[in-house]
Amino acid sequence: MPTVKLYANLRKLAGTKEVSITGATVEAVLNELVRQHPPVGDVIFENSHLRPHIVVTLNGHNIIELGTPVMEQDIIAIFPPIAGG
Amino acid sequence: MAGWSEKVLDIDLNTQTYKTYPLDMEMARLFIGGRGLGARLLWDMVGPEIDPLSPENVLIFTNGPLTGTGYQTSNRFSVTTKSPLTGTILDANSGGFWGMQFKKAGYDVMIVRGKSEKPVWIEIKNDVITFHDASELWGMRVFAIAQKLGQSNNKRNVLCIGPAGENLSRIASIMNDRERALARGGPGAVMGSKNLKAIVVEGKDRPAINDPERFKFLLYETRKLLAASPLTSQALPEFGTVVLMNIMNNIGALATRNHQQTQFEGAEAISGEELTEKYLVKNASCWACPIGCTRISKTEKVEGEGPEFESTWAFGAQCGIDDLPAIIEANALCNDLGLDTISAGSTIACAMELSEKGYMDSDLRFGRADQLAPTIEAMAYRTDIGSDLADGSLRLATKYSHPELSMSAKGMEFPAYDPRGMQGQGLLYATSNRGGCHMRGNMVGPEVLGLPKMIDRFQVQGKSSFVILHQNVSAAIDSLVLCKFTNMGVADEYFARILSTVTGIQYDTGEMTRVGERVWNLERLYNLREGFSRKDDTLPPRLLNDAPTDGPSQGWVVQLEPMLKEYYRGRGWDENGVPKPQKLEELKLAELLVRN
Numbered sequence: 001m002p003t004v005k006l007y008a009n010l011r012k013l014a015g016t017k018e019v020s021i022t023g024a025t026v027e028a029v030l031n032e033l034v035r036q037h038p039p040v041g042d043v044i045f046e047n048s049h050l051r052p053h054i055v056v057t058l059n060g061h062n063i064i065e066l067g068t069p070v071m072e073q074d075i076i077a078i079f080p081p082i083a084g085g
Numbered sequence: 086m087a088g089w090s091e092k093v094l095d096i097d098l099n100t101q102t103y104k105t106y107p108l109d110m111e112m113a114r115l116f117i118g119g120r121g122l123g124a125r126l127l128w129d130m131v132g133p134e135i136d137p138l139s140p141e142n143v144l145i146f147t148n149g150p151l152t153g154t155g156y157q158t159s160n161r162f163s164v165t166t167k168s169p170l171t172g173t174i175l176d177a178n179s180g181g182f183w184g185m186q187f188k189k190a191g192y193d194v195m196i197v198r199g200k201s202e203k204p205v206w207i208e209i210k211n212d213v214i215t216f217h218d219a220s221e222l223w224g225m226r227v228f229a230i231a232q233k234l235g236q237s238n239n240k241r242n243v244l245c246i247g248p249a250g251e252n253l254s255r256i257a258s259i260m261n262d263r264e265r266a267l268a269r270g271g272p273g274a275v276m277g278s279k280n281l282k283a284i285v286v287e288g289k290d291r292p293a294i295n296d297p298e299r300f301k302f303l304l305y306e307t308r309k310l311l312a313a314s315p316l317t318s319q320a321l322p323e324f325g326t327v328v329l330m331n332i333m334n335n336i337g338a339l340a341t342r343n344h345q346q347t348q349f350e351g352a353e354a355i356s357g358e359e360l361t362e363k364y365l366v367k368n369a370s371c372w373a374c375p376i377g378c379t380r381i382s383k384t385e386k387v388e389g390e391g392p393e394f395e396s397t398w399a400f401g402a403q404c405g406i407d408d409l410p411a412i413i414e415a416n417a418l419c420n421d422l423g424l425d426t427i428s429a430g431s432t433i434a435c436a437m438e439l440s441e442k443g444y445m446d447s448d449l450r451f452g453r454a455d456q457l458a459p460t461i462e463a464m465a466y467r468t469d470i471g472s473d474l475a476d477g478s479l480r481l482a483t484k485y486s487h488p489e490l491s492m493s494a495k496g497m498e499f500p501a502y503d504p505r506g507m508q509g510q511g512l513l514y515a516t517s518n519r520g521g522c523h524m525r526g527n528m529v530g531p532e533v534l535g536l537p538k539m540i541d542r543f544q545v546q547g548k549s550s551f552v553i554l555h556q557n558v559s560a561a562i563d564s565l566v567l568c569k570f571t572n573m574g575v576a577d578e579y580f581a582r583i584l585s586t587v588t589g590i591q592y593d594t595g596e597m598t599r600v601g602e603r604v605w606n607l608e609r610l611y612n613l614r615e616g617f618s619r620k621d622d623t624l625p626p627r628l629l630n631d632a633p634t635d636g637p638s639q640g641w642v643v644q645l646e647p648m649l650k651e652y653y654r655g656r657g658w659d660e661n662g663v664p665k666p667q668k669l670e671e672l673k674l675a676e677l678l679v680r681n
Binding site for chain 1: 315316317319320321323324325326327328329331332335336337357358378393394395500523524527529533534535536539542569570573636637
């Protein structure tokens with residue numbers, strides 16, 4: 001089952017840093033994540049699309065296409081808007 | 086003219102005298118203030134024959150036409166000098182309160198020349214300039230000096246050096262308002278070489294604004310824009326800059342153990358989330374800043390500002406250390422001693438690698454948090470092993486016959502981003518006019534965070550145009566002088582509007598970008614005059630030849646050569662990186678070469 005890692009304020013909203021979620025694509029995993037943790041959905045989605053500045057990576061590579069397939073051992077990381085330097 | 090005070094304070098430490106004279110306003114129109122104005126003045130004053138640590142080098146403190154007006158983040162100021170670390174032109178800028186106070190004292194520029202026979206500190210109260218004997222202050226640390234000289238954020242502001250600057254460490258910072266730093270490139274050593282311990286400022290005049298009513302409206306509008314942006318209203322205030330730790334690690338671009346790896350297994354333990362949960366006392370802000378990214382953190386031993394992301398990385402991942410309290414304490418110690426945290430941490434990491442490989446006889450080892458504080462102390466006082474480390478990683482690694490282990494460009498240590506996972510950042514480091522630096526543009530926005538939109542971080546072709554744009558915009562913001570975080574909520578074109586409103590001179594967006602390009606090209610001309618050339622626009626062999634063997638950046642090295650060629654063309658420079666005559670004409674810089 002793919003692992004979803006959450007960062008910054010998403011951890012507080014989900015009550016966890018990490019969760020395992022079933023899904024065949026990145027989009028399916030994110031939808032299930034939001035179903036299980038609705039407050040996360042308010043931060044990452046707007047009208048079913050990712051909000052601006054939400055970064056989603058699959059095994060460390062940026063995901064632009066949410067239909068990208070995921071495998072059992074994959075790690076999806078979700079970052080809310082962050083900045084720094 | 087509104088915005089500028091139109092006044093230069095020119096101090097000669099040889100004679101402990103000063104004079105004031107009008108600012109050249111045509112120069113101010115072209116270069117604005119801060120970094121740009123400093124570069125233009127340095128061009129005339131310090132040529133290639135002058136050693137950075139000789140009395141003939143100068144310190145040029147500049148603010149900008151927005152400084153002290155109350156516009157959001159209008160607190161910053163710059164120091165420009167020839168760098169004792171790199172030999173290039175150097176501008177370092179800082180926030181806090183001192184810049185605002187200096188502007189209220191009635192000056193746009195302060196030039197400090199010569200060398201005092203004995204330690205001295207200077208007190209500025211508008212037109213009253215007093216030279217004080219600093220013999221009893223010499224040797225004191227920064228926090229004690231700030232207290233002794235009466236640091237009070239909105240009334241009286243102290244800028245000073247610590248023991249590192251006195252001992253001419255080439256990575257010494259100048260500190261202001263206790264814990265703010267003009268950090269990079271060794272300006273603290275230049276101040277130390279002049280026997281100048283501190284400059285204290287009290288000002289009483291608010292700068293004039295050309296159109297106060299419109300200014301009020303723009304203040305209101307900017308407040309709304311910063312509040313509407315999740316970056317400036319939530320991300321930076323809630324987690325500070327250290328929140329970048331996890332994402333850089335996740336994508337395999339977090340330089341680790343002197344850039345031997347690109348991911349750190351201890352990243353979570355030194356992350357912004359961890360800092361916020363366990364060590365954050367409260368947020369703090371610079372003057373006139375509604376963002377408030379500053380952390381006040383506390384361990385059993387220290388309480389104070391920071392650490393920022395780069396400092397946390399330098400003592401953390403770069404040294405293979407996951408002990409956050411030790412990192413917080415190392416950051417505080419550097420502030421107290423007046424050392425640049427990035428260069429200090431990365432130089433220790435370089436020494437750790439030299440030692441582990443048997444090139445250097447020391448017990449420094451990656452992961453040894455207990456070695457941070459004593460090594461930093463030794464660097465500031467040039468004792469024991471510290472004498473080798475006090476002048477940065479390139480001189481250290483060269484002494485031990487392995488200069489390739491210095492993770493630097495032009496001799497300045499890189500910040501946290503490993504450019505093998507961010508091709509644009511590699512080009513940016515190689516071409517930065519002050520050396521390896523993330524404040525001369527930073528590709529973390531488009532290559533990692535999707536700001537303003539995501540581009541492929543491994544892409545090579547076409548990357549130079551993004552780098553050039555970011556470099557020019559950063560030079561323009563540094564010349565206003567504003568905090569670059571403002572740009573995360575307020576678009577570039579807004580800066581032209583606020584500058585026009587304050588000064589009464591009409592700038593459009595194109596003109597602001599052109600100011601940035603003019604500044605960038607002038608800095609390039611300065612470095613060329615110093616003898617730098619195409620061969621210096623490069624990176625350590627590790628980043629060009631050794632690909633990471635695992636992680637998301639596996640198999641990648643920086644593809645510098647094709648990007649550099651494209652970059653020179655995009656800049657209007659020849660194949661050797663020399664600006665072409667028509668480019669200099671276009672930027673109104675050609676006359677400098679004729680006069681030179």
